Amino acid sequence: MSEDYPxxxxxxxxxEPPPSSRVPLxxxxxxxxxxxxxxxxxxxxxxxxxxxxxLGVEAMALYRYIPSKEELLDAVVESLVAQVRADDVVxxxxxxxxxxxxxxxxxxxxxxxxxxxxxxxxxxxxPPEAPWLRPPLRSLDxxxxxxxxxxxxxxxxxxxxxxxxxxxxxxxGHLLLEVAVHGADLGPLDVLDDETGEPGASRHPTVSRLxxxxxxxxxxxxxxxxxxxxxxxxxxxxxxxxxD
Amino acid sequence: MSEDYPxxxxxxxxxEPPPSSRVPLxxxxxxxxxxxxxxxxxxxxxxxxxxxxxLGVEAMALYRYIPSKEELLDAVVESLVAQVRADDVVxxxxxxxxxxxxxxxxxxxxxxxxxxxxxxxxxxxxPPEAPWLRPPLRSLDxxxxxxxxxxxxxxxxxxxxxxxxxxxxxxxGHLLLEVAVHGADLGPLDVLDDETGEPGASRHPTVSRLxxxxxxxxxxxxxxxxxxxxxxxxxxxxxxxxxD
DNA sequence: GGGTACGGCTTACAACGTAAACCCGTAGCC
DNA sequence: GGCTACGGGTTTACGTTGTAAGCCGTACCC
Numbered sequence: 049m050s051e052d053y054p055x056x057x058x059x060x061x062x063x064e065p066p067p068s069s070r071v072p073l074x075x076x077x078x079x080x081x082x083x084x085x086x087x088x089x090x091x092x093x094x095x096x097x098x099x100x101x102x103l104g105v106e107a108m109a110l111y112r113y114i115p116s117k118e119e120l121l122d123a124v125v126e127s128l129v130a131q132v133r134a135d136d137v138v139x140x141x142x143x144x145x146x147x148x149x150x151x152x153x154x155x156x157x158x159x160x161x162x163x164x165x166x167x168x169x170x171x172x173x174x175p176p177e178a179p180w181l182r183p184p185l186r187s188l189d190x191x192x193x194x195x196x197x198x199x200x201x202x203x204x205x206x207x208x209x210x211x212x213x214x215x216x217x218x219x220x221g222h223l224l225l226e227v228a229v230h231g232a233d234l235g236p237l238d239v240l241d242d243e244t245g246e247p248g249a250s251r252h253p254t255v256s257r258l259x260x261x262x263x264x265x266x267x268x269x270x271x272x273x274x275x276x277x278x279x280x281x282x283x284x285x286x287x288x289x290x291x292d
Numbered sequence: 293m294s295e296d297y298p299x300x301x302x303x304x305x306x307x308e309p310p311p312s313s314r315v316p317l318x319x320x321x322x323x324x325x326x327x328x329x330x331x332x333x334x335x336x337x338x339x340x341x342x343x344x345x346x347l348g349v350e351a352m353a354l355y356r357y358i359p360s361k362e363e364l365l366d367a368v369v370e371s372l373v374a375q376v377r378a379d380d381v382v383x384x385x386x387x388x389x390x391x392x393x394x395x396x397x398x399x400x401x402x403x404x405x406x407x408x409x410x411x412x413x414x415x416x417x418x419p420p421e422a423p424w425l426r427p428p429l430r431s432l433d434x435x436x437x438x439x440x441x442x443x444x445x446x447x448x449x450x451x452x453x454x455x456x457x458x459x460x461x462x463x464x465g466h467l468l469l470e471v472a473v474h475g476a477d478l479g480p481l482d483v484l485d486d487e488t489g490e491p492g493a494s495r496h497p498t499v500s501r502l503x504x505x506x507x508x509x510x511x512x513x514x515x516x517x518x519x520x521x522x523x524x525x526x527x528x529x530x531x532x533x534x535x536d
Numbered sequence: 537g538g539g540t541a542c543g544g545c546t547t548a549c550a551a552c553g554t555a556a557a558c559c560c561g562t563a564g565c566c
Numbered sequence: 567g568g569c570t571a572c573g574g575g576t577t578t579a580c581g582t583t584g585t586a587a588g589c590c591g592t593a594c595c596c
Contacts, residue, residue, distance in 0.1 A: 107553085109576075116553080172413075172416065173417070207551090216464075219465070221460075221465020221468070222465065224416060224468075274525075276543080277525045351584085353544050360585080
């Protein structure tokens with residue numbers, strides 16, 4: 049009865065019930081477990097008591113490591129962001145111009161978004177301004193790096209900020225949508241026919257193409273194309289500003 | 293004490309406490325009140341009891357008109373969508389090609405998004421596929437109209453769907469971000485300096501430009517430019533597909 | 537008059553986030 | 567040894583949430 053949410057893989061973490069509590073809790077373990085839980089059961093299912101249960105511990109125990117649920121969710125977002133940055137392909141490889149950099153970063157973000165489709169919308173719901181460019185714990189050095197990089201490569205200040213915003217909103221919108229389609233495993237994504245109420249095919253042939261999860265290849269291509277177009281546009285804007 | 297949320301304008305609706313209950317409740321009135329409440333107090337503040345209070349009625353009374361809070365929120369989204377469609381500039385004016393149409397629609401969506409910045413994120417959190425192209429109560433005729441329109445104007449089926457998705461994700465991303473900045477009336481949008489913790493100016497000059505609500509004109513221009521670029525891209529895609 | 541339906545109220549409950557108090561095994565010190 | 571301190575966890579408890587169930591007054595129709 050307290051077990052009717054989709055089904056947490058409590059045991060699949062790394063241990064059996066008794067020795068699980070041997071591994072000492074830690075902020076990191078709590079945050080990781082939260083992310084795992086969201087991936088498995090969806091955001092609305094996440095509850096302090098259930099999360100505790102998954103860790104073999106009482107809910108209140110978690111509060112030794114995090115001050116509130118809200119901050120736990122912040123931490124989860126931060127963890128996703130860290131995951132993007134840890135991806136060496138994204139940052140560590142030598143940069144080959146800003147376009148190359150933005151492209152790699154975008155793919156990095158997309159990768160983690162698709163890995164955690166249920167958790168990604170969290171990112172969008174957190175405070176304004178692209179979180180994946182926000183460093184852990186509110187300072188701005190990463191954004192600075194980002195912007196400074198652009199300025200270095202010929203962007204005016206204004207153009208850099210504009211580029212930053214355009215880039216961010218592009219990623220946000222595109223990935224939110226992709227993840228929503230991707231993550232709708234069970235649910236009302238089957239559109240009902242107007243009159244019959246049957247889930248039968250739409251009368252209009254084109255509409256049918258909107259159905260279904262849309263093959264991974266296809267959406268990757270769409271992403272690629274849109275990204276490319278965005279970068280082209282940024283280039284143009286940059287050059288226009290240069291002419292001033 | 294039960295009064296410490298930002299401050300509902302209970303009385304500002306259209307009545308004083310006693311005669312308020314004379315106006316009979318209705319689903320529409322409930323939904324409208326919910327939207328009003330969100331605009332005034334933010335999504336997290338919305339509670340069935342408080343909403344009831346605002347309508348001069350007990351919480352349970354609302355359940356005669358809506359089956360659940362979740363469905364109430366759906367209805368709010370639907371109401372926003374309806375608002376976009378009711379905007380005669382968006383739909384009723386004679387169409388002058390698909391680009392013009394998409395442009396007017398985009399501006400219409402933006403207008404309601406900015407009118408209800410606190411409520412707009414709701415739209416993004418609802419089920420997949422552009423809600424402003426979803427008709428009331430799950431059928432698809434509007435999307436069909438949308439897509440059929442594109443096909444009529446020379447798009448292949450595939451290109452139309454792609455355009456639909458690109459367009460949708462663009463609106464979603466751009467407006468979510470704009471609304472987030474716009475709607476952060478009080479809050480941690482002041483970035484603290486790394487060491488001092490002061491809200492002083494960032495060391496990097498470019499970063500400072502990211503601050504502040506960004507003048508309405510400026511963001512309008514950014515929106516316009518990005519939209520234009522998107523439409524251009526759609527045109528190109530269309531023509532490419534034509535060549536096949 | 538007596539239904540009967542509607543619309544709102546009252547009560548009640550389970551589940552939530554979390555404050556506060558407590559409890560208990562280990563570590564350090566004398 | 568015994569005493570103390572304390573980190574890490576449990577227990578209990580409170581206020582608030584969404585909502586199921588039942589009650590009750592008013593307005594109508596017969």
